[in-house]
Every structure is written in structure tokens, then in C-alpha cells.
Amino acid sequence: MNTWKTIGQIAACFAIVCFVFAALAAFITYEGITMQSSLIPASYIQLSVVSAMLPFLLLAILSLITALATLRAEKETTKKEPQLAAQSAETKL
Numbered sequence: 400m401n402t403w404k405t406i407g408q409i410a411a412c413f414a415i416v417c418f419v420f421a422a423l424a425a426f427i428t429y430e431g432i433t434m435q436s437s438l439i440p441a442s443y444i445q446l447s448v449v450s451a452m453l454p455f456l457l458l459a460i461l462s463l464i465t466a467l468a469t470l471r472a473e474k475e476t477t478k479k480e481p482q483l484a485a486q487s488a489e490t491k492l
Contacts, residue, residue, distance in 0.1 A: 403469045403472050403473035403476065406465070406469045407466045407469035407470050410466035410469065411462070411463070411466040413458075413459075413462045414458075414460075414462035414463045414466065415459075417458045417459035417462060418455070418456075418459050420455045421456050422452075424451040425451060425452045427451075428447050428451040429444065429448055432444050432447055
């Protein structure tokens, strides 16, 4: 039961870190492109920024899905544990 909570917390923290890295990647990519030339088309800048952010965003979304899945698994295990204890008490009688 405690393991699910720990896994969920680690996944949530990892998602936050990935979002921060995505923002940093976007900022650094944008600044790097605009420092090179101001005549570059906007569509190129957008494509470059999105392609720099995409891996971090995908990892963040997968981490959030993992955190939500562990939250549900934790709720299911807490619901099942009292039932198992009651069943074991009945079998002992």
C-alpha cells in the first residue's frame, strides 16, 4: 500500500520536472533561433520550439498517467484489504 503512494509521488515529481525542462527547452530554442537571425519565418520558429519541447511533454504526460494509475491502484488495494481480513477471520472459525 505504501509502495503505490511512493510510486505516485515520484511520478508526479518527475512530471513537474519534465514540464520545467520543456519550458526551458522552448525558451532556449526560441532565444537561440532569434539570436541567429531575425528574418527566419515564424513557422520555422514554431516547429523548432515544439520539436524541442515534445520529448519532455510526452514524458510528463506519461508520468501523470502513471501517477493517476497508482492513485487508483492504491484506492483499490485499500478497499480489498478489509475484505480479505474479514474472510480470513471467517475461515479460522
